[in-house]
Amino acid sequence: MKTALKDALAYLWDGWGAAVGLLMLIALWELGHTVYGSFVLPAPIETVESLASLQEAGKLGPAAWTTALRAIGGFLAAGLVGSLFGIVAGLSMTSARAVRPIVTVLLGVPPIAWIVLALLWFGPGGMTPVFTVVVTALPITFAAAVEGSRTLDQGLEDMARVFNAPFLMVLWEVHLPHILSYLFPAWITALGMAWKVAVMAELMASDSGIGAEMALARVNLETGEAMAWVIAVVGLLLAAEYLVLEPIKRKIEPWRRTGQGRMRKMGGF
Amino acid sequence: MLCWQSVSHSFGPTEVLSDFSLTVAPGQIISIVGPSGCGKTTALQMAAALLEPTEGRVDNGFSHTSYVFQEPRLLPWRRAIDNIAFGLKALGRNKRDRHLAARRLAARLELAEDDLDKYPHELSGGMRQRVSLARALAVEPDLLLLDEPFSALDIGLKRELQNLLVSLIDTSRMTAVFVTHDLAEAVRISQRIIVMDRFPLGKVHSHGIEQPFVDRDDPFVYQTVAELLSVDAVSRAFHRIDDETSTVKLR
Numbered sequence: 001m002k003t004a005l006k007d008a009l010a011y012l013w014d015g016w017g018a019a020v021g022l023l024m025l026i027a028l029w030e031l032g033h034t035v036y037g038s039f040v041l042p043a044p045i046e047t048v049e050s051l052a053s054l055q056e057a058g059k060l061g062p063a064a065w066t067t068a069l070r071a072i073g074g075f076l077a078a079g080l081v082g083s084l085f086g087i088v089a090g091l092s093m094t095s096a097r098a099v100r101p102i103v104t105v106l107l108g109v110p111p112i113a114w115i116v117l118a119l120l121w122f123g124p125g126g127m128t129p130v131f132t133v134v135v136t137a138l139p140i141t142f143a144a145a146v147e148g149s150r151t152l153d154q155g156l157e158d159m160a161r162v163f164n165a166p167f168l169m170v171l172w173e174v175h176l177p178h179i180l181s182y183l184f185p186a187w188i189t190a191l192g193m194a195w196k197v198a199v200m201a202e203l204m205a206s207d208s209g210i211g212a213e214m215a216l217a218r219v220n221l222e223t224g225e226a227m228a229w230v231i232a233v234v235g236l237l238l239a240a241e242y243l244v245l246e247p248i249k250r251k252i253e254p255w256r257r258t259g260q261g262r263m264r265k266m267g268g269f
Numbered sequence: 270m271l272c273w274q275s276v277s278h279s280f281g282p283t284e285v286l287s288d289f290s291l292t293v294a295p296g297q298i299i300s301i302v303g304p305s306g307c308g309k310t311t312a313l314q315m316a317a318a319l320l321e322p323t324e325g326r327v328d329n330g331f332s333h334t335s336y337v338f339q340e341p342r343l344l345p346w347r348r349a350i351d352n353i354a355f356g357l358k359a360l361g362r363n364k365r366d367r368h369l370a371a372r373r374l375a376a377r378l379e380l381a382e383d384d385l386d387k388y389p390h391e392l393s394g395g396m397r398q399r400v401s402l403a404r405a406l407a408v409e410p411d412l413l414l415l416d417e418p419f420s421a422l423d424i425g426l427k428r429e430l431q432n433l434l435v436s437l438i439d440t441s442r443m444t445a446v447f448v449t450h451d452l453a454e455a456v457r458i459s460q461r462i463i464v465m466d467r468f469p470l471g472k473v474h475s476h477g478i479e480q481p482f483v484d485r486d487d488p489f490v491y492q493t494v495a496e497l498l499s500v501d502a503v504s505r506a507f508h509r510i511d512d513e514t515s516t517v518k519l520r
Binding site for chain 2: 161
């Protein structure tokens, strides 16, 4: 209990630096607003007000929900499939080499190109954003999984064999933590990508979700509303990363955190 | 009984071990010494079934074999105590028993209580090697195989761990096979020394030491090393080692 409290406090304390950066960004934003006026850059407070009025009009929740479902659904599908296939592909040197150029090609295709293709294949609707998210997030997780399973430590595996560790134990204790240390950063990157791509695809090819609402705000020249939607997307992304992925990472990768001795000193501990 | 029966091994076209035979009786403490490339580590890995010989066979009649690697090979994502308990977990012991046994052994290897909750990268090299030794001993092996377990340590630490390990092995009546390139170390820690060479490949000399471990002071060790080096085959093998180290120094 005591340690849980300490951990929670430490987590919040780590947030101080981030809060300083965030506040500086808001200050810059306010500055931009005073220079260019509300039409070009609405003030932070105006944006919050538009966000509140969107909420009152009952638009925020459903749009955010739709976008979240598409982004997270696509991300989960891509994460699962990419990670599993990547791990398997990385186990053999030949297949790892064979898939490398494929991954490079897939990573090189800009998301906007996928949106165009998806529009042609699926038409405007929910499937286009989901497909685009899957197809852009997949190579990221796949490449990381290949790298993770390709670099499994033979020395540790031999060690486990000497102790006659059963297969599942070797997988759980020796291989999985190693692969996860590659997968986690990739999952975080993929999740961020998923939000951006989902909104972009909605903007171009859908009549629902945050992206579609942004397109509408653009047509009506509602800069404040557009800005409010941007805030909504960023807020959702931050929530997903810092309330879900980051705590999981801390839970299963404490052996990395303790290595940041210099960082801890900088944080004030 | 551990028995290598005319074992040969090749990695691709390179033969690393040729017609090697050796029998280790229960309770014996043996050192295999020789220059790098003489196949001593290969032989040891076969005893642990990490390697299948190309020819010949290795019979290991011991029920619990443990292995200490040259590098500690700890799981970076597990605390020291769970690393020590790794072998016990593989044996299916429950967590309470594992930790109890690990703590007891850690104390015998002079690992501090608060070091046990640290991750490997937070420990010093000597502490890591202690954890690795503790892990090997935790499963209560009747055969302990050690591949240059002290080579990465500085001289003071090396001595300390050597003494500790020898007394542990001696009191628990374990059988042990050390692999080392350090003749003085071999004299200090073993009852029989097997010298191997690269040209000709294989076992070139065998030497027994009766003296109890506690009576092996420095003069005794130096004298025995000198006696061993006066044997032609041994001095040939070890001059090659000297050549190697001097070329390393020159770089």
